[in-house]
Amino acid sequence: MKKLLILFLILGNFCLAGTISSVNEKGSKLSFLFSGSAKPAYQISYDSYNRLIFLEFPGSNMSTKLNDKNYTSKYVEDFSTVNYDGSVGFFIKLNKNISYSTSFSGNDFILSFNDKSGKKQYTIAIDAGHGGKDSGAVGYKKYYEKTIALSVAKYLRDELQKDFNVVMTRDSDVFVTLGNRPRIANKAKANMFVSVHVNSAIKNTLSGVEVFYFSKKSSPYAERIAAFENSVGDKYGEKTSNIVQIMGELAYKKNQEISIGFARKTSAALAKAMGMRDRGIHGANFAVLRGFNGPGVLVELGFINNNADIKKLTSPTAQKRMAQEIAKMVRENFY
Ligand SMILES: [Zn+2]
The missing domain is CATH 2.60.40.3500 (Immunoglobulin-like)
Structure with a gap:
């Protein structure tokens, strides 16, 4: 029994x-x-x-x-x-x-x-640069980086939502600290982080698209761009240099490898589609990319104080096209 x-x-x-x-x-x-x-x-x-x-x-x-x-x-x-x-x-x-x-x-x-094939497997974090009290770069005294970045980020969200879960670090004109942006992405367990920005230069002859990835080492040029994007933290009381480096060395290398491949393809695709100069990719110590536990890039869509670039950067049709090109590269990366 x-x-x-x-x-x-x-x-x-x-x-x-x-x-x-x-x-x-x-x-x-x-x-x-x-x-x-x-x-x-x-x-x-x-x-x-x-x-x-x-x-x-x-x-x-x-x-x-x-x-x-x-x-x-x-x-x-x-x-x-x-x-x-x-x-x-x-x-x-x-x-x-x-x-x-x-x-x-x-x-x-x-x-x-x-x-399960129709289900969304991956989550992409979209980060519209700057916002609220932080305008980012200003062109011709009337074009704001924060506005262009948000507009392209929203188009990118619309594109990516078809195949991915999407989380945005901001979807309106609000200020978000550099440290909180990757935190939002990490919390959503995002698989990739795409930060959208617009470049500026003292000389208005500079034009084109360039894409950055996180690197502990920077070239002097990349260092300058990172210094500008990081300055938000210093300006608004956030010690970005103190953000803990949470990625282990192995994860850092793996993520960097993916980020570099993605950055290169995205820069080329954007430049080709938009008829802009491909300024290539650079590694730099960006505070906004530093805290994210995965591959990430920072796209500088064009120059806000360049006559040819600003026309594209402010045209909704061109903004949508930029978003479509970035989305295409994200899709290629995952599927
Ligand atoms: Zn920026």
Whole structure:
């Protein structure tokens, strides 16, 4: 009696052998129909590498012979029945991006499939530079970096929302500290961080797009750009140099590698699509990228005080196109 009790415990609530009268495939469900007055015992295991379910009904038998070919579907790549030692088992190979769950309907055992391919797997953080009391760069005394950055960031959000979860560090004209921006992204478990900015230079002849990634070492030029973007922290009382370096050395290298590849492609794609100069990519110690636990870039879309660039930077059509190009590169990076 004690042994029997242990057996009951091991097999859970479903401890009885049964007879499978048929297996029905309908939509996302595979039903194993049992004749008898109790739920059958079952065991299930899943080999995720081979996407193979092994479903076993110990002590049960089949009352009919199944044609295994009838059970392949958009969810099931391969199905085969095995009879052994008075038990019956099934090898069910799932198609890609399919998950499964089990349940009972009366005494019938149900395998339900779920297509995960349409689900959004990744989260992208979009960071519109500056905002609120911090205008960023100003061009021709009337164009503000914060306004252009927000506008492109919103178009980028609209584009990326089709395939990704999106989190924005700001979606209105508000001030967000440099330290809080990556914090918002980390909290949302974002997989990538894209910061949108507009460049400025003393000489109005400078033009074009450039993309930055986080690097502990900077070239003198990249250092200057970083100093400007980082100055927000100093100006508004945030000691950005004190933000803890949270990325480990390994993660830093891995993230940097991804960021560099992404930065290069994005810079080239933007320049080509917008008919702008590709000024290339640079590594620099940006406070806004430093705190994020993943790959990230800072895009300088163009120069706010250059005549040709500002026309594009302020045109909604061009802003949308810029967003589309960045989104295209994000998509390429993940899919
Ligand atoms: Zn900026």
